[in-house]
Amino acid sequence: MFLVIVLTVTLLANTAASHGTGDFTYSSFKTANLSLDGLAVLTGDGLLRLTNVTKQKVSHAFYPDPIAFKNSSNGAVHSFSTTFVFAIIPEYPALGGHGFAFVIAPRREIPGARPNFFLGLFNETNNGNATNHIFAVEFDTVQNNEFRDINDNHVGIDVNGLTSAKSSPAGYIENSVQGFRNLNLISGKAMQVWVDYDGVQKKISVTLAPVNVNKPSIPLLSLSCNLSPIFKETMYVGFSSSTGSLYTSHYILGWSFKLNGQAQRLDLSQLPRLPHRKKKQKYNLLTTGLPFICLFILSILVFAVAYVIRRRRKFAEVLEDWERDYSPHRFKYKDLYVATKGFRDEELLGTGGFGRVYRGVLPTMKTEIAVKRISHESRQGMREFIAEIISIGRLCHRNIVTLLGYCRRKGELLLVYEYMPNGSLDKYLYNQPKMTLSWSQRFRVIKGVAYGLSYLHEGWEQVVIHRDIKASNILLDSELNGRLGDFGLAKLYDHGTDPQSTHVVGTLGYMAPESTRMARATTSTDVYAFGAFLLEVTCGRRPIEVWKDNDVILVEWVFSCWDKGDILEARDPNLGTDFLAKEVELVLQLGLLCSQSQPTARPSMRQVVQYLEGDLALEEFSSLGISRSGFPFACHEGFSTSGRSYPFYGDNAFSQMSSVANSVLSGGR
Ligand SMILES: Nc1ncnc2c1ncn2[C@@H]1O[C@H](COP(=O)(O)OP(=O)(O)O)[C@@H](O)[C@H]1O
Ligand SMILES: *[C@@H]1O[C@H](CO)[C@@H](O)[C@H](O)[C@H]1NC(C)=O
Numbered sequence: 001m002f003l004v005i006v007l008t009v010t011l012l013a014n015t016a017a018s019h020g021t022g023d024f025t026y027s028s029f030k031t032a033n034l035s036l037d038g039l040a041v042l043t044g045d046g047l048l049r050l051t052n053v054t055k056q057k058v059s060h061a062f063y064p065d066p067i068a069f070k071n072s073s074n075g076a077v078h079s080f081s082t083t084f085v086f087a088i089i090p091e092y093p094a095l096g097g098h099g100f101a102f103v104i105a106p107r108r109e110i111p112g113a114r115p116n117f118f119l120g121l122f123n124e125t126n127n128g129n130a131t132n133h134i135f136a137v138e139f140d141t142v143q144n145n146e147f148r149d150i151n152d153n154h155v156g157i158d159v160n161g162l163t164s165a166k167s168s169p170a171g172y173i174e175n176s177v178q179g180f181r182n183l184n185l186i187s188g189k190a191m192q193v194w195v196d197y198d199g200v201q202k203k204i205s206v207t208l209a210p211v212n213v214n215k216p217s218i219p220l221l222s223l224s225c226n227l228s229p230i231f232k233e234t235m236y237v238g239f240s241s242s243t244g245s246l247y248t249s250h251y252i253l254g255w256s257f258k259l260n261g262q263a264q265r266l267d268l269s270q271l272p273r274l275p276h277r278k279k280k281q282k283y284n285l286l287t288t289g290l291p292f293i294c295l296f297i298l299s300i301l302v303f304a305v306a307y308v309i310r311r312r313r314k315f316a317e318v319l320e321d322w323e324r325d326y327s328p329h330r331f332k333y334k335d336l337y338v339a340t341k342g343f344r345d346e347e348l349l350g351t352g353g354f355g356r357v358y359r360g361v362l363p364t365m366k367t368e369i370a371v372k373r374i375s376h377e378s379r380q381g382m383r384e385f386i387a388e389i390i391s392i393g394r395l396c397h398r399n400i401v402t403l404l405g406y407c408r409r410k411g412e413l414l415l416v417y418e419y420m421p422n423g424s425l426d427k428y429l430y431n432q433p434k435m436t437l438s439w440s441q442r443f444r445v446i447k448g449v450a451y452g453l454s455y456l457h458e459g460w461e462q463v464v465i466h467r468d469i470k471a472s473n474i475l476l477d478s479e480l481n482g483r484l485g486d487f488g489l490a491k492l493y494d495h496g497t498d499p500q501s502t503h504v505v506g507t508l509g510y511m512a513p514e515s516t517r518m519a520r521a522t523t524s525t526d527v528y529a530f531g532a533f534l535l536e537v538t539c540g541r542r543p544i545e546v547w548k549d550n551d552v553i554l555v556e557w558v559f560s561c562w563d564k565g566d567i568l569e570a571r572d573p574n575l576g577t578d579f580l581a582k583e584v585e586l587v588l589q590l591g592l593l594c595s596q597s598q599p600t601a602r603p604s605m606r607q608v609v610q611y612l613e614g615d616l617a618l619e620e621f622s623s624l625g626i627s628r629s630g631f632p633f634a635c636h637e638g639f640s641t642s643g644r645s646y647p648f649y650g651d652n653a654f655s656q657m658s659s660v661a662n663s664v665l666s667g668g669r
């Protein structure tokens with residue numbers, strides 16, 4: 001297409017081979033009629049674009065008509081004057097192509113011309129040869145030592161070759177201050193050039209200035225030079241340019257020429273607009289993009305740091321020096337977090353008085369665990385407490401839930417236990433349980449718990465008091481053996497409280513009457529609680545229940561059954577008929593025996609085991625001398641049916657409870 005245009009243009013030029021008047025003005029090349037070759041094009045915007053992004057190519061744009069430069073009578077070259085506006089837009093701001101030249105040549109094409117630093121004007125063989133008859137003003141943006149270029153940003157007057165007859169760094173002398181101002185040819189900004197030849201003085205002058213700046217009165221270059229031997233009769237005027245390996249666009253925005261006179265001033269307002277500076281934009285994108293990229297990287301960094309800190313905080317633990325000894329029992333919070341899938345609600349086994357219990361699987365050993373999270377702000381007593389539960393954890397008994405270890409965090413203690421797949425015993429007893437236990441299963445559980453507690457009391461080098469025996473703290477392993485769990489925890493809450501205050505922790509209905517007065521746990525308070533446990537397992541009721549709007553105190557009720565001579569009436573109806581009357585009777589009586597308000601009257605756990613195993617015969621109660629006077633006590637409270645642990649306060653509470661107990665006692669029978 002382009003070639004066709006060039007051809008037609010050339011053809012038209014040829015057909016109208018009349019000698020031009022040598023006077024033309026292009027404020028825009030929109031309707032221009034130029035002879036183009038190589039990369040040169042006229043853009044739709046009216047620009048003459050000499051080069052585009054194709055590498056190693058030349059381009060030429062000539063005014064189509066030949067101009068008769070010489071006086072036919074004496075052969076002298078006429079004065080002429082030309083002015084044009086150009087812009088060089090490089091792809092990379094600091095790296096230009098090779099530049100371009102205003103050229104006056106004998107033909108509209110320059111055969112054999114080479115790209116690169118030859119600027120589309122010459123080649124290796126003809127450079128500098130007088131037979132070229134080429135006059136050029138170069139705007140050179142690459143320093144080439146071969147042609148003795150002064151720098152990479154200069155203007156030069158070339159005659160037949162690229163070694164300039166005269167050259168100067170690009171710039172202008174300002175009219176007002178007469179100072180030299182540098183101009184950067186590849187700045188992408190439009191600049192105006194004036195080339196004037198004085199045919200009388202035989203002097204050529206070249207002037208450069210930024211567009212919008214008036215023509216400086218002192219030219220950049222002026223050279224005395226007789227063009228007569230160089231010029232032929234007729235010559236063509238135009239531009240030449242070339243590309244190298246770097247992309248640079250050379251544009252001519254407007255151009256006027258006049259032989260024998262002053263070239264017409266260019267109407268700068270009429271000049272076409274330069275294209276959006278894509279390459280510059282790319283660079284701008286980079287410069288404006290850079291802060292964004294930095295910001296992006298920075299924010300990623302901030303996020304990463306925040307993530308690490310959050311993770312650290314999330315998995316932060318409290319570890320004190322004294323805990324070194326227990327390091328084998330120490331778990332990493334992160335491991336527990338992973339094991340319980342982040343303490344998901346789905347893994348929640350239950351909520352007890354001390355906190356939530358989660359099921360988990362240790363990733364390393366694939367063992368199932370139960371993790372109890374206890375919120376605990378005070379560090380007081382923590383050391384003793386951990387020492388104690390670790391030492392208990394060391395004791396291995398088939399009726400004790402093994403403590404595998406612990407972990408401490410700020411305000412929180414995590415205890416890791418063996419997982420008991422069958423959960424806690426209370427689930428099988430009250431409130432129309434989904435599944436009940438047969439008598440033989442219950443009896444097995446009772447014996448197991450008795451063994452476990454007896455072991456804590458006497459089988460270990462130190463006396464360990466459980467403090468919180470109740471059905472919900474008895475856990476069932478896979479074989480439905482009863483196992484003691486939760487020992488020692490009540491003590492954690494005891495610790496650090498003022499010994500003067502009678503702050504006691506335990507569970508209502510399981511607490512021996514003396515514990516409210518003395519605030520001291522002993523083996524016999526454990527026995528008392530065990531008694532309550534025996535009764536609840538056998539009767540399937542809580543120690544205190546609201547029944548038909550009355551508080552029913554289990555001990556009292558069992559006692560009354562016994563008193564009536566039918567203790568078996570107290571048994572859990574869910575047992576059906578599949579039970580051994582002797583065993584049920586034994587357990588109920590033993591329960592009563594343990595529930596006596598006088599601590600010394602209660603048996604020891606060792607004796608309890610012996611009774612249960614039949615090694616020691618339990619005499620008739622009446623012969624033991626037990627009467628109502630043995631239970632004037634017992635069952636205080638009466639307000640709560642939940643069986644929940646919570647502290648209550650000493651004497652005051654006790655007196656209140658006694659009165660309740662009294663009223664119950666007096667009204668109960
Ligand atoms: N080692 C364990 N294995 C399986 N389940 C357990 C274990 N420990 C506790 N649980 C479950 O978590 C619930 C709450 O436990 P816990 O805090 O001991 O209750 P409480 O404080 O009321 O005695 C229990 O009812 C039981 O179902
Ligand atoms: C282009 O130039 C040729 C030869 O000089 C001329 O015949 C033709 O009319 C011109 N066309 C235009 C559109 O100026």
Ligand SMILES: *[C@@H]1O[C@H](CO)[C@@H](O)[C@H](O)[C@H]1NC(C)=O
Binds near residue numbers: 040054
């Ligand atoms: C550059 O210009 C030439 C001649 O007009 C053309 O053939 C070529 O496709 C152009 N290249 C690009 C990349 O525009």
Ligand SMILES: *[C@@H]1O[C@H](CO)[C@@H](O)[C@H](O)[C@H]1NC(C)=O
Binds near residue numbers: 071
């Ligand atoms: C050409 O040269 C002759 C003799 O020197 C002179 O008289 C004449 O004016 C010149 N013509 C032009 C157009 O300059």
Ligand SMILES: *[C@@H]1O[C@H](CO)[C@@H](O)[C@H](O)[C@H]1NC(C)=O
Binds near residue numbers: 111
């Ligand atoms: C250089 O250009 C001339 C024409 O000016 C041509 O004859 C010659 O073959 C060219 N040489 C090379 C090496 O291209």
Ligand SMILES: *[C@@H]1O[C@H](CO)[C@@H](O)[C@H](O)[C@H]1NC(C)=O
Binds near residue numbers: 125129130131
């Ligand atoms: C200049 O070119 C001509 C013909 O192209 C050639 O005969 C001549 O030797 C060249 N001169 C020099 C100095 O290279």
